[in-house]
Amino acid sequence: MNALRDRILREGRNLGNGILRVDGFINHQIDPALMDGCGRALAARFAPTRAARVLTAEVSGIAPAVSTALHLGVPAVYARRDRPVTMAGPVLTAVAASRTKHRGTELFAAAEYLPPGDRVLIIDDFLATGQTILGLARLTAAAGATLVGVGVLIEKAFQDGRAALAGLGVPIESLVTITDMTGGRIVV
Amino acid sequence: MNALRDRILREGRNLGNGILRVDGFINHQIDPALMDGCGRALAARFAPTRAARVLTAEVSGIAPAVSTALHLGVPAVYARRDRPVTMAGPVLTAVAASRTKHRGTELFAAAEYLPPGDRVLIIDDFLATGQTILGLARLTAAAGATLVGVGVLIEKAFQDGRAALAGLGVPIESLVTITDMTGGRIVV
Numbered sequence: 001m002n003a004l005r006d007r008i009l010r011e012g013r014n015l016g017n018g019i020l021r022v023d024g025f026i027n028h029q030i031d032p033a034l035m036d037g038c039g040r041a042l043a044a045r046f047a048p049t050r051a052a053r054v055l056t057a058e059v060s061g062i063a064p065a066v067s068t069a070l071h072l073g074v075p076a077v078y079a080r081r082d083r084p085v086t087m088a089g090p091v092l093t094a095v096a097a098s099r100t101k102h103r104g105t106e107l108f109a110a111a112e113y114l115p116p117g118d119r120v121l122i123i124d125d126f127l128a129t130g131q132t133i134l135g136l137a138r139l140t141a142a143a144g145a146t147l148v149g150v151g152v153l154i155e156k157a158f159q160d161g162r163a164a165l166a167g168l169g170v171p172i173e174s175l176v177t178i179t180d181m182t183g184g185r186i187v188v
Numbered sequence: 189m190n191a192l193r194d195r196i197l198r199e200g201r202n203l204g205n206g207i208l209r210v211d212g213f214i215n216h217q218i219d220p221a222l223m224d225g226c227g228r229a230l231a232a233r234f235a236p237t238r239a240a241r242v243l244t245a246e247v248s249g250i251a252p253a254v255s256t257a258l259h260l261g262v263p264a265v266y267a268r269r270d271r272p273v274t275m276a277g278p279v280l281t282a283v284a285a286s287r288t289k290h291r292g293t294e295l296f297a298a299a300e301y302l303p304p305g306d307r308v309l310i311i312d313d314f315l316a317t318g319q320t321i322l323g324l325a326r327l328t329a330a331a332g333a334t335l336v337g338v339g340v341l342i343e344k345a346f347q348d349g350r351a352a353l354a355g356l357g358v359p360i361e362s363l364v365t366i367t368d369m370t371g372g373r374i375v376v
Contacts, residue, residue: 029301032258070220113217
């Protein structure tokens with residue numbers, strides 16, 4: 001995905017400690033055309049999985065999940081980090097840690113939107129430690145649904161996320177892989 | 189916007205106290221094709237404003253804002269309700285209350301993504317009391333940017349949001365207007 005790679009190299013900021021700032025086009029300001037292209041690319045890679053639903057976690061997973069779901073022609077569900085008053089019926093929960101968010105480490109989803117047997121594709125912005133995605137995989141398992149793949153915009157290959165997800169036994173796809181952020185660099 | 193109106197009448201749930209549950213297609217599970225259609229419709233209505241940027245608040249404003257921004261060909265910015273570690277440089281803040289969210293009532297945006305003089309279109313999922321949108325309008329003013337319009341998917345005309353926003357002096361557009369939710373009804 002050359003457009004995303006070029007944008008990261010041009011506008012991404014290495015904040016140290018492996019934190020990549022992409023606030024100008026993914027995480028605070030969103031470039032909707034770029035995001036649409038990313039969703040199209042992820043949908044093409046996962047078309048063979050015959051996913052029936054895309055699952056992500058609020059907040060930064062929403063835009064890539066909705067774009068991917070649009071191009072797959074399926075609904076997107078975002079797990080909440082707080083349980084809103086409007087969440088009715090049986091609720092699934094799972095634990096997920098996050099290094100850059102100070103909000104709850106629990107994920108909530110209404111069972112109604114993750115039916116048993118559903119083929120679920122997890123989409124998120126980053127694969128770093130893999131903890132959020134593992135939480136989403138636990139939600140999927142709690143639902144009795146079937147995980148069919150994991151797709152992200154950006155993978156930090158120097159962290160251990162891909163190894164942490166290996167046990168899921170599903171294809172893991174990232175549009176851009178960053179191999180090194182030491183010394184202030186961003187190496188793709 | 190007939191597709192949205194029909195979906196609300198078919199799947200929306202009146203939870204009482206004026207709270208409308210649209211978790212099946214807007215607020216927890218998103219129908220991406222419906223959302224894309226809503227974004228296209230809002231973009232068409234606001235094309236004459238020559239907006240340079242769409243502004244919304246996390247979480248539920250993100251999907252309609254990104255869809256609208258895609259069809260306008262401009263970036264979308266979502267104000268944060270917590271200040272993330274990646275938010276750098278001068279930060280704008282404004283107060284916004286929300287009845288259905290338990291998180292902070294403050295909104296944060298990096299000044300970098302709301303430049304002075306920018307023509308800003310505010311997009312959100314609901315217009316109810318108007319407090320979130322007023323907070324976004326205050327952010328826009330704090331940035332020295334120019335508010336050119338307010339667009340929402342669903343307006344609750346029985347609350348006082350439109351009156352609260354009248355002083356902004358900009359066009360306010362809603363795709364669906366709900367006039368009555370008393371007695372368990374949803375009247376559009």
